[in-house]
Amino acid sequence: MRSPRRQPVAGAATRTGPPVPPAWMRWLPVCYVAVVLILEPLTPVDWPVSFLLVALPLVTAFAHGPLVVAGATALAVVLEGVLAGTPCCAGRSVGYLWDRHYVADYVCTVLVGGLGTILAAHRIHRERTLADVRFVADIAQRVLLRPLPRRIGNLRLESFYLSATAEARIGGDLYEAVPTAFGVRLLIGDVRGKGLLAVETAAAVLGAFREAAHEEPDLAALARRMEQSVSRRAAHIGGSETGERFVTAVFAEIPADGRVVRVVNCGHPPPLLVRPDEVRELDSGRSGPPLNLGMLLTEAHHIDSYPFRPGEQLLLYTDGVTETRDANGVFYPLARRLRSWGPLEPRTLLDRLHHDLLDYSGDRLQDDTAALAACLLDGGPRSVDDSSEP
Structure with a gap:
């Protein structure tokens, strides 16, 4: 018998009594x-x-x-x-x-x-x-992955986090959106490993990003700042696996006065630009190593810029999405699925993705999945501080 549909983790935590038997x-x-x-x-x-x-x-x-x-x-x-x-x-x-x-x-x-x-x-x-x-x-999930504002300036935001097991609430996948003086800055990442250590690392990464996003004027500098933060965290934990405690991440910046998206990729699956007639993978082939593996980087983090017009969506996701497999072991074809669905609103898109992943895997997800959709609304530039909570 197939297990009941699991809802993505979001919203305020509410205390409930013991489960009611069928x-x-x-x-x-x-x-x-x-x-x-x-x-x-x-x-x-x-x-x-x-x-x-x-x-x-x-x-x-x-x-x-x-x-x-x-x-x-x-x-x-x-x-x-x-x-x-x-x-x-x-x-x-x-x-x-x-x-x-x-x-x-x-x-x-x-x-x-x-x-x-x-x-x-x-x-x-x-x-x-x-x-x-x-x-x-x-409560811990709400603190770690707090609900994002549904709108920041002229940017519409939606997100979801889907645990691989119905009992779990939190894991090593993370996302955040921060309105700053430099534009709206987005982060999605995936901590290597599972368990409490991964949750602690994710909390440290989110805390560092929420602070550094307001201070670093350059997106590459922000990535370097996050690299230093994760490295200090790994060194503080210590142990023989310090060099293996890394975080894959994508940093994106959408300025309030320009219709462009800037991306710095640190070993993470590339974002997708969803247009009414096209689904494009934003991959320049110059992705840097994951955070805490900066010793492998011989040059500065590279910033890629792409046109981002009203009505288009930027989809950030973790590898739990693309590594979902069906009964035959075939990976989930995310880009092809998005093309077949056509233009959708951000919330509708993520809801469709949530249910399609469960259908594709037969309710047997092997990894946590997180996704963040950002849609540029039509109209003149608005202040990034003009945001509304869900």
């Missing part, structure tokens, strides 16, 4: 009792189906709390006694209310009911704990 599981005890009551009169006296009621407390414990389980235990004992003491069932001439086998059945039902009550209480406690943990993870 309706069929909540009604399972009632159906179980009904089947026993139907079969009991139809079976021979040597085959007392009422003995099956001993499992009713455990069946109830799957979806209900300890009080309901205790009530189901009492009901099971009463029904067992009624069925045992009814001579008419299956042609009986005498009841077996106090027969030693039935008395043993009553005792077993009470014992199983006690265990079921304990299990139900433990399940409720675990579910509440898991709900609290997820709430904390949602």
